Amino acid sequence: MSAWIGAALIVGGVIIHSVGELWQAAGGFEASNVLAPPEAIGQYLGVFGFGIALAESLGPALLTFSGIELGQPGWFLMGLISLVSGLAVPPVTRSAGRSRVQYAGIAVRETV
Incomplete structure (x- = not known):
């Protein structure tokens, strides 16, 4: 493989990874705010932040x-965990979103 092909693959991987991180951050922030009842947004954000801190502290050790x-x-196991959790996010958030009602741009608990 030539150096140019290798460099192109690395640059392409960096771009794909960066776009994925931006998409994940925006989606996580949106889900943690919109799915929370208005009176509990702070609590939901606290749990969301705790989950991120837990992943960032335990993730490297688990991966290593x-x-x-x-x-x-072990690598296949980590790939499988990533695949299953990634595929589970859309249906779980859709289900959670269906149980919420949007009113004036603010998520409110459905009372019916």
Whole structure:
């Protein structure tokens, strides 16, 4: 493989990864605000932030353990976990969104 092809693959991967991170951040922020009852937005954001902190603190150790200690099966396991959790997000958020009613741009609890 030539150096130009390798460089193009790296640049393409960086661009795809960056767009994915932006999309995930926007989606996570939107979901954590819109799906929360108006009186509990702060609590929902606190739990959302705690989940991010937990992932950022435990994620590297889990990834290192699975990749080094378990070898190739560990990498497949991490890929499977990522795939399943990623595929679960759209139906879960759609379901949560259906249980909410939009009123003047603010999510309110459905009372009917």
